[in-house]
Amino acid sequence: MRFRHPDGSTVHLAYCTNVHPAETLTGIHDQLAGACSRVRSLLGVDRLGLGLWLSRDVASALLADPSELVRLRAALERLGLEVVTLNGFPYRGFQQEVVKYRVYEPDWASPSRLRYTLDLAEILAQLLPADVAEGTISTLPLAWRTDWTPTKAEAVSRNIATLCDELHTLSSRSGKTIRVGFEPEPGCIVETTPQATALLPHLDLLGLCLDACHAAVGFEDPPDLTLPIVKLQASCALEAAPYTQSALAAYDEHRFLHQTRSASGFTDDLGEAMGGALPPGETWRVHFHMPLHAELPPPLTTTAPYLRGLLRTLLGGDTALTRHVEVETYTWTVMPGGPSDAAEGIAAELDWTRGRLAELGLKEL
Template sequence: MRLRHSSGRLVHVSYCTNVHPAEDLPGIVEQLDAFALPVRERLGADLLGLGLWLAAPAAAALAGDAGARRRLRAELDARGLEVVTLNGFPYQAFHAPVVKHAVYHPDWATTERLDYTLDLARVLVDLLPGDVDRGSISTLPLAWRDPWPPGRHEAALRMLDRLAAGLTELERETGRTVRVGFEPEPGCVVETTGQASGLLAAVDTDRLGVCLDLAHLACAWEEPAAALKRLAQAGLPIVKVQVSAALEVADPVAARQVLRQYAEPRFLHQTRSATGGSADDLDIALAEELPGPWRVHFHVPLHVAPAPPLSSTTPVLEEALRDLMTAGEPWCDHLDVETYTWDVLPPGRRPGSPAELADGIAGELAYTRDVLSRLAEAGS
């Protein structure tokens, strides 16, 4: 969807397709018909944005075949779909039975991660709409925190220099800018905006910046206004915002039984306490009886509250959007709704069919649109 900020600037709102398992080109096109087109129709939108996820093999195939890129662009155009942002965090196999720490590999000390991201950039410049000259890619916050010796960090910084050089060359060739945002996440080398401000301070900020995931921000118990100020002082641009909400629980002891339903085997659900305690997964937090209140890295639907006594961090999300969007100029114009956990929600809360999943995605986008519309009205 395209929305207009009060400054006149165009803001793109999309949903991230890493919620779907397809990893090859035929499967990606099939999911456009199964999900993206029905979502657009449910919203009554002329144009729907996708935060497209391409696994590494598909990205490499598209990067090496201009004809395939044109065909994919035609498939998008025919369905009223557009792409201004890609999710380059999961490398591949994001819907394997067990993902957990595998999602952080390969990390930013490797040429595999560099090559994958530059492949995505090559694809993105040909998918961008004709009236858009800048795209974004989100990526992992360098690596999982352990092991990360100094030599590996230095290797990663060299890769970031090569990334910026590659993006600069691509702009010379095509006239279009692609920026890459590193996404702070609990447990990673870059976990908070404070760490981003320090560890990424020397990057080429014309090409590189931060992807601000609002669920991760909440799990780190960061205040949105302070986080934005911190990034601004460091000169780090917010390349992309992932509109997401985490699970919250005031009293983990009272909620123990319902929380166990969220301790599932595929994804990592880092848990952070307001008192400073931490656990790298929800089942560990439950076993160690981490003191509450908790915020849990489990992306939950934006428009439907979890069953009591659980809640979500949508108040943090709405506060962050207010701070991001109500200034004279928006801090960021690429907003991607990213709830990839629909099919691992507790039984009874997960979609039972493709149509129900399309309903859920459309509901999240409508919620986001309505929040942004209220903010626009309040600021006018």
């Protein structure tokens, strides 16, 4: 979905396909013809944007056989789908039975992470619509915070420098600009946007993927926007007011990591917080991506007001501060009381976001 900002630029709205457990080329094509096409139909739009997630194995298969990349592009066009952004954070196995800390592997000290990201850039340059010159890729914020050493930091710096050089080479060769956004997340080396400003290199073609859920869990108000915002991930965190945290028990599930923060403390996962590691007399925010349009039964709420404020900051002014917005609720499969048909929920989220963009003066194209 495309929108015209008052400054004349085009803002792209997509949803992230990491919610779908497809890690083969056949699975990707089934996903496009199935769930993705159903979301497009429910929205009643001619063209639906996807924040495509391609696992390491799928990316390798696409580059090993150029005809498969041609086939994928043709399928997108035939189905009324378009890709201007990729989610390059999960490497593989994102919807397996247990993910937790595995999602941060390999990190940016590893040549495998560099190679994967460069392969995604090559793929995206070939998938971009003919009338779109710039694509974006989101990636993890360097590494999980444990086992961080000076040697590891040096390896990260080398890999990021190579990344930037190779992105420039790709741009010259393909005529398409691919930008990479590092995504601050609680518990990682880069947890917040101020840390991103201090720790990430200020290099052309690099910037931030600003995840609204992560920023809300970090109680960032407002976030530091010193670095360019390559992409906004429209997402909401789960919130519990003081002494209501027992209602969070249903969200303490075993697949994903749910970092939890209050004004005075932090835990890697929700179960630790509920076990007494955080004070019950403070508001808790939980890294559990909630549907953007959700109105939860009391006493729980979401950080949707925070997301609305962030949309206003980035897109409500005279100039668009980002041009890619990706709805990223990947938790439908583990959500208590979630819909039997996730496509309906995804379509409702996109419709909610479309409404917020319209309120800010953006016109749907």
